[in-house]
Amino acid sequence: MRHYIAKRVGYSVLSLLLLSLTIFLFIRLTGDPASLLTEPGASAADVAAIQHKFGLDRPVWVQYGLFMFNLLRGDLGDSFYYQTPVLELYQSRLPHSLLLGVVAMGFSLVLGIPTGILAAIRVGRFWDSAGKLFALLGLSLPSFLVGLLLILFFSVYLEWLPSSGSGTFWHLLMPAFALGWYFAAAHMRLTRSSMLEVLGSEYVKLARLKGLPEALVIGKHAFKNALIPVLTLAGINLIQMINVAVVVETVFAWPGIGRLLYEGVTFRDFPVVQGVVILGGSMIVVVNLLIDIVYALVDPRIRLEQ
Amino acid sequence: MSVTTIPAALPMRTRTARMTDVPIIPSAILAIAVVVAIFADFLAPHDPQVGLLTARFKPPFWMTGGSTNHLFGTDQLGRDVLSRLIFGTRVSLVVGFTAVIFAGAVGTTLGIVSGYLGGWVDQVIMRVTDAWLALPALTFAIFLAAVVGPSEMNIVIILGLVYWTRYARIVRGEVLSLKEREFVRLAIVAGCSKWTIMWRHIMPNVINSSIVLATLMLGIVIITEASLSFLGVGVPPPKPAWGVMLSDGKQGLMVGYWWLTVMPGTCIMLLVLAANLLGDWLRVKLDPQLRQL
Numbered sequence: 001m002r003h004y005i006a007k008r009v010g011y012s013v014l015s016l017l018l019l020s021l022t023i024f025l026f027i028r029l030t031g032d033p034a035s036l037l038t039e040p041g042a043s044a045a046d047v048a049a050i051q052h053k054f055g056l057d058r059p060v061w062v063q064y065g066l067f068m069f070n071l072l073r074g075d076l077g078d079s080f081y082y083q084t085p086v087l088e089l090y091q092s093r094l095p096h097s098l099l100l101g102v103v104a105m106g107f108s109l110v111l112g113i114p115t116g117i118l119a120a121i122r123v124g125r126f127w128d129s130a131g132k133l134f135a136l137l138g139l140s141l142p143s144f145l146v147g148l149l150l151i152l153f154f155s156v157y158l159e160w161l162p163s164s165g166s167g168t169f170w171h172l173l174m175p176a177f178a179l180g181w182y183f184a185a186a187h188m189r190l191t192r193s194s195m196l197e198v199l200g201s202e203y204v205k206l207a208r209l210k211g212l213p214e215a216l217v218i219g220k221h222a223f224k225n226a227l228i229p230v231l232t233l234a235g236i237n238l239i240q241m242i243n244v245a246v247v248v249e250t251v252f253a254w255p256g257i258g259r260l261l262y263e264g265v266t267f268r269d270f271p272v273v274q275g276v277v278i279l280g281g282s283m284i285v286v287v288n289l290l291i292d293i294v295y296a297l298v299d300p301r302i303r304l305e306q
Numbered sequence: 307m308s309v310t311t312i313p314a315a316l317p318m319r320t321r322t323a324r325m326t327d328v329p330i331i332p333s334a335i336l337a338i339a340v341v342v343a344i345f346a347d348f349l350a351p352h353d354p355q356v357g358l359l360t361a362r363f364k365p366p367f368w369m370t371g372g373s374t375n376h377l378f379g380t381d382q383l384g385r386d387v388l389s390r391l392i393f394g395t396r397v398s399l400v401v402g403f404t405a406v407i408f409a410g411a412v413g414t415t416l417g418i419v420s421g422y423l424g425g426w427v428d429q430v431i432m433r434v435t436d437a438w439l440a441l442p443a444l445t446f447a448i449f450l451a452a453v454v455g456p457s458e459m460n461i462v463i464i465l466g467l468v469y470w471t472r473y474a475r476i477v478r479g480e481v482l483s484l485k486e487r488e489f490v491r492l493a494i495v496a497g498c499s500k501w502t503i504m505w506r507h508i509m510p511n512v513i514n515s516s517i518v519l520a521t522l523m524l525g526i527v528i529i530t531e532a533s534l535s536f537l538g539v540g541v542p543p544p545k546p547a548w549g550v551m552l553s554d555g556k557q558g559l560m561v562g563y564w565w566l567t568v569m570p571g572t573c574i575m576l577l578v579l580a581a582n583l584l585g586d587w588l589r590v591k592l593d594p595q596l597r598q599l
Contacts, residue, residue, distance in 0.1 A: 011436070018437035026453050036453065140579040142529045144536055145571045148552065152564055163560060243442035247533050251556070261445065265452050265539050277449040281441045288440070 004296055012289040019281045023274065024067050028060070036270045039080045076278065077271035081263065086275035089260060096166065097256035100179065100249070101241040103172055105234055107180030108187050113230065115184075116191025120199065120226075121218060131188060138185025144247035147178035151251070164253035175252040179245055183237050190233055195226040232291070239287045243280045329587050335580035343396040350389035351377075354546040357384030363558060366565050379565045381554060387569055390546035394570065397547040398577060401461055402528045406520045408466035409527075413473025414516045418504050420474065421481025432478070435471045443468050444533060451539035458541050461534060465527050473519055480512045514592045521585035525578040532574050548574050 027036060037050050051057055054066055070076075076086040119131030154174060155163035162171050198204060199222055207217045246258030253259065257276060264272030342349060357380060364380040365372040366387075372379060378387040420431035438446070450464040484490060485508070493503050534540030535549025543550055548570040555566030 011433075014433055015437040015440055018434055019440065022434075022437065023449070026450060029453075136579065136582060140525060140582055141575055142532060142578075144533060145552070145574060148556065148559060148567045148571065152559055152567060156560060156562055156564075240442060244444050246444060246448065247536060250537060261448060262537055265448060265537065268452075270452065273449055273452045277441065277445055280445050284440045284442065 001296065005293055008289055008292050008296075012285050015285045016282060019285070020068060020071060020278065021064070023278060024064055027274070028063075037077070071278065076275035079264075079269055079272050081267045081269045081272070086271050087279075089272065090257065090275060090279055093255060093257045093260050096254065097242045097245060097249075097258065100172065100176055100245060100254060100256055101238050103176035104180035104241055104245075105183070105238050107177050108183040108237075109230075109234060111180070111184035112187030113191050113227070116188040116230075117195055117218070117223065117226075119188070119192045120195035123196065128192075131192065135185040135188050138182055138188070141181070142247070143178045143182045143244075144251050146181050147175065147248050147251040150174045150178060164251075166254055171252075171254075175245075175248050175254050178251070179241060179248045183241065186237070187230055187234065191226065191230050194229050195222060198222045198226040201225075236287070236291065239284050243284070327587075329583050332580035332583035332587075335576055336584065339395050339399060339577055339580075342392055343399045346392050346396050350386075350392045351375075352386035352389040354385060354389040354393040355544050357381070357386070359384050363563050365563075378569050379563075381551070381566055382558060385546075387551075387565060390551055391548070391569060391573055393546045394548045394551060394573065395577075397458070397541055397545060398528050398531065398574075401458060401465070401531045401541070401547075402524050402581075405462045405465035405469070405527045405531070406523050408462060409469040409523065410473055410516050410520045412466060413470035414477050414509075414512065416470065417474040417477025418481055418508055418512065421478040422485055422500070422504050422508060428478075431474065435474050438468075438471045439475075444530060447530060447534055448537065448539055451534060456534075456539050456542045458545070461531060461540055464534075465530060468530075469523060469527065472523070473516055476515055476519060477512050480515055481508055484508055484511055518585065518589045518592055521581060521588050525581040525585070528574065528578055528581065 034047050034050055034056055037054065038047050053070070054063060056063065074087055076090075078085055079089055082089055115127075115131050115134060119128045122128050150161075151163045151174065154161040161174055162168075163174075165171055199218075204217060204222050207221045208214075212221075242257060244258075245254075245256055246261050248254070249256045249258035250262045257280070260272060261276045263269065264276065361376070361380050361384040362382055364376050364384075366379045367374045367377050376386050376388070378391065380386055381390070416431050416435075420428045447464050447468050450467065451460065454460045454464070490503060490507055493507050498506070531540055531547070532549035532552070535547040536553045537549075538553065540549055541547035551570040552567060552574075555563070555570065558566045
């Protein structure tokens with residue numbers, strides 16, 4: 001067990017190192033990193049300060065060392081636009097992103113799980129085909145398009161919901177639905193296949209042989225077990241959601257991390273762009289590591305396999 | 307003579323039988339899109355980049371105020387929406403296909419090399435793949451676009467760099483089992499070099515999976531390109547990309563100029579839907595093992 005965890009932690013650290021190296025190298029590939037890291041129209045003194053801080057006149061490995069040294073201190077640089085440290089900006093936006101992510105996840109589960117179950121117990125028939133169509137639409141309609149169509153319908157024609165901003169419960173509905181929509185398709189597919197697997201298992205057969213009513217077999221025996229992989233995926237997707245929300249947050253002017261990234265791109269605020277990518281990637285690596293460890297703690301088969 | 311005609315006829319029959327269940331609607335959509343993209347110059351009624359400022363925000367022809375001169379209306383600069391959609395098809399398809407092929411070439415090559423050579427090469431390639439997979443694709447693409455600046459060529463390279471990892475993972479897995487097979491061992495005994503084995507014996511056997519994945523990726527890549535263009539880091543604005551059109555149309559949305567959003571939106575949806583349906587069909591056709599997925 002200790003060996004397994006050590007190995008997983010090792011891989012994660014390696015992933016983080018490679019991630020930082022990738023980002024570091026891409027910035028250098030463009031030729032002049034100083035022009036990315038300083039404000040457009042910065043004074044010669046500012047450029048010199050940045051060159052000193054990142055050692056841009058020194059060998060590449062020294063530069064990488066300095067880059068990592070600053071990263072590990074939590075120094076991601078200052079935003080040109082907001083004139084505050086990137087880390088602080090990120091922390092101030094994170095709660096909004098989490099709120100949006102959690103509600104969007106709620107939507108996707110409420111949509112995905114029942115349709116998945118329905119498709120599985122009616123496999124090959126109408127509800128199954130309807131479910132497939134729904135999953136296909138989910139994968140084919142980009143979330144920002146769903147967002148724009150929602151605005152058109154609910155804000156412009158019906159005038160029910162505010163088209164952008166944040167603050168009230170009503171502001172949250174459309175962006176959360178647009179973001180949850182895409183993931184609903186994935187959750188529906190997984191619920192369906194997981195449910196089909198469980199329905200074919202011995203204990204479901206036994207439950208049926210005992211003469212339990214079908215509703216009880218599905219609701220009590222099959223449903224709970226089929227849910228495990230779906231909830232695991234949902235946990236992983238929650239982190240993904242916070243990171244892919246950039247287009248939805250832009251459409252609805254939702255003040256989350258995605259919007260921060262968009263602002264970073266539009267205002268040519270490179271430290272913000274770099275910071276969001278580094279923190280987002282690290283978050284995913286760490287969460288994946290935690291999930292692996294929890295899995296190994298819960299399921300002995302996984303740690304014995306290693 | 308009859309002896310030679312019978313076996314010659316058999317594969318023909320199976321081939322025609324197989325072709326009958328090609329999903330017609332998605333294939334037709336894709337075929338139309340390809341034709342429109344190729345002949346955009348002849349099909350478009352107006353110049354997609356030049357508009358008449360006196361003819362701004364004209365609605366589609368069936369609405370009051372619309373005219374058959376601009377079938378799908380005009381945008382905020384008075385440019386013809388239909389013409390922009392037609393030229394946008396070209397942008398989406400060119401970027402989509404080249405990016406998918408680029409990603410596929412890189413990913414398949416690295417997957418084969420990683421799986422066949424094993425050892426430290428495999429370790430290095432797979433660790434890099436893992437690290438890149440950890441980055442959310444869209445965020446990573448935005449970062450790269452911010453570093454290299456927007457252009458059609460850069461978008462292709464960015465999408466290739468972001469999506470090669472998926473090919474590498476799948477191809478490597480297949481190579482691991484292929485390299486234990488008899489024909490590969492015989493090739494080794496026959497004295498083939500490693501590169502010959504990878505190129506001549508392994509590659510033809512994994513190309514099917516790569517093609518299936520490429521078809522499924524086409525939809526994802528088209529959506530990502532549209533998202534990047536929508537955010538202003540994709541295809542640069544005067545060019546009529548669907549994502550750019552959606553971004554422009556956002557301003558008019560609140561005043562009810564719905565066609566600027568719905569028209570490019572429908573195009574994206576149809577093209578992605580067609581690619582996904584074809585990809586699903588191909589997956590089942592070429593790889594019966596995946597039918598359960």
